[in-house]
Amino acid sequence: MTKLIEIKGVSHSYKTAAGPLPVLKDLSLSIAEGDFCAVVGPSGCGKSTLTRLIAGLMFPDSGEVLLHGEQVKSPRKSVGMAFQNPVLLEWRTILQNVILPLEIVAPRMPKEQKEERARALLAMVGLQGFEGKRPSELSGGMRQRASLCRSLVHKPDILILDEPFGALDAFTREDLWQLMHQLRIDEPFTALLITHDLRESVYLADQVVVLSGRPATTQFVLDIDVPGPRPIDMLYSMQAVEWLAQLRNQIEIAQGRGGEKDMTA
Numbered sequence: 001m002t003k004l005i006e007i008k009g010v011s012h013s014y015k016t017a018a019g020p021l022p023v024l025k026d027l028s029l030s031i032a033e034g035d036f037c038a039v040v041g042p043s044g045c046g047k048s049t050l051t052r053l054i055a056g057l058m059f060p061d062s063g064e065v066l067l068h069g070e071q072v073k074s075p076r077k078s079v080g081m082a083f084q085n086p087v088l089l090e091w092r093t094i095l096q097n098v099i100l101p102l103e104i105v106a107p108r109m110p111k112e113q114k115e116e117r118a119r120a121l122l123a124m125v126g127l128q129g130f131e132g133k134r135p136s137e138l139s140g141g142m143r144q145r146a147s148l149c150r151s152l153v154h155k156p157d158i159l160i161l162d163e164p165f166g167a168l169d170a171f172t173r174e175d176l177w178q179l180m181h182q183l184r185i186d187e188p189f190t191a192l193l194i195t196h197d198l199r200e201s202v203y204l205a206d207q208v209v210v211l212s213g214r215p216a217t218t219q220f221v222l223d224i225d226v227p228g229p230r231p232i233d234m235l236y237s238m239q240a241v242e243w244l245a246q247l248r249n250q251i252e253i254a255q256g257r258g259g260e261k262d263m264t265a
């Protein structure tokens with residue numbers, strides 16, 4: 001399959017008052033078109049920095065970030081982003097919030113067409129009938145559904161999800177995980193998910209990348225070869241439990257705690 005994103009030997013430091021802070025070091029990973037990649041790693045290791053490099057909001061000190069084989073040299077309009085805090089605009093209705101990226105990326109698209117596209121997405125995530133509401137009239141889970149619609153409305157090349165489910169209660173989170181699998185069928189996309197939740201990574205991703213402690217490099221890659229949509233009880237299978245144990249072990253190594261355990265013992 002074609003590689004949509006290739007990150008090749010990327011290193012990056014932030015300038016701080018105390019001197020340069022190396023955050024990424026010789027990091028490489030690639031994501032094929034249509035794949036769902038989850039990135040996990042110790043807190044502060046550089047996961048969000050990686051998303052900013054892919055979105056073209058920052059550029060690496062060395063190495064390359066390629067999108068469709070072309071080096072990312074400027075902010076990309078073709079990226080959709082969803083964060084832990086959905087940041088919906090209260091002075092706009094839910095429909096108007098979802099339309100927002102189209103106003104930037106496709107300003108000439110007729111208003112009716114923009115609305116039709118946004119309404120179709122809102123219906124897909126179960127928000128039909130809420131188009132005219134304000135964000136504050138929706139629950140946290142509903143706001144996050146609307147935020148997902150907004151990040152997909154302009155058919156982005158890559159959907160970057162930076163802990164979008166982290167602030168939700170466990171049941172709502174599982175609902176949204178299942179929704180992501182359904183959305184992949186109805187509205188195929190390529191995704192990079194940043195998460196601290198190993199279960200989330202195993203349930204959602206085709207590939208889980210574990211980053212080392214800062215400065216982060218690719219420490220471990222796990223392929224989750226289970227077709228979607230996945231039933232939630234997939235997480236209770238022996239295979240999933242083994243994968244979770246493997247990932248947990250890798251995170252401990254990344255945190256500098258413990259050594260490699262023999263997961264087959």
Ligand SMILES: Nc1ncnc2c1ncn2[C@@H]1O[C@H](COP(=O)(O)OP(=O)(O)OP(=O)(O)O)[C@@H](O)[C@H]1O
Binds near residue numbers: 021044046
């Ligand atoms: N603009 C900046 N200037 C200086 N240092 C920064 C800047 N942005 C991030 N950092 C530092 O770089 C490191 C990596 O930050 P980043 O947000 O990428 O990590 P993260 O893995 O996403 O963290 P978390 O898991 O806690 O969300 C952190 O130590 C952070 O304090």
